[in-house]
Amino acid sequence: MKRKAINKKITLYFLIMLFGMLLMACGSDTKNETQDTTEAVVIEGLKEPIAEQPVLLTSVGQSADVEMVKTMLTKSDIGVTMNATATEADLTDIKTLVLAVGGSSKGLGAAGIDADQELERVSALIDAADEAGITIIAVHIGGEARRGELSDKFIEPSFAKADYAIVVAAGDKDGLMSGLASKSKIPMDIVDTMSDVMTPLKAAFK
Secondary structure (H helix, E strand, O other): HHHHHHHHHHHHHHHHHHHHHHHHHHHHHHHHHHHOOOOOOOOOOOOOOOOOEEEEEEEEEEEOHHHHHHHHHHOOOOOOOOOOOOHHHHHOOOOOOEEEEEHHHHHHHHHHOOHHHHHHHHHHHHHHHHHOOOEEEEOOOOOOHHHHHHHHHHHHHHHHOEEEEEEEEEHHOOHHHHHHHHHOOOOOOOOOHHOOOHHHHHOOOO
């Protein structure tokens, strides 16, 4: 009787060990599967010019950044028409659409629109530009000051159909824009300061 009891205990012990090993194996497989399906964020800078004039510059979020981008384009001898509230009707004869991305509640108020109306305008404009084969460049120069709940609403639609993006590093500490650029498979140049934006912006034009 004692021998049978000992044999039962030994059998039970080995069954518990086997069950534990199976659980560990399943956990390892699940972990590996998760790692294998995670997409790596891969971005590269622009290799050659893609943009041409005439250029239409608009704001995405109605921040003052649009004025700064206009100054950069002008100093780079790139002819630009700026319309902060541009619509599809303004795309006639345009070859490049530049988006100055960054939300401002004050700017939206001055324009007499809210964030939802701005998103609707921008989405329609970008869709129309994409369908017309117009080159789209998204520029985020405001750094951390142009991040947050309001500004972040405008980032994804700006990157979704862009052909190229330029971002000041401080604005992408969380990797949001790098991830969107990687997902959309578009080149993106990250610069240290706002004053550094002009170099890749000018280089983007033929």
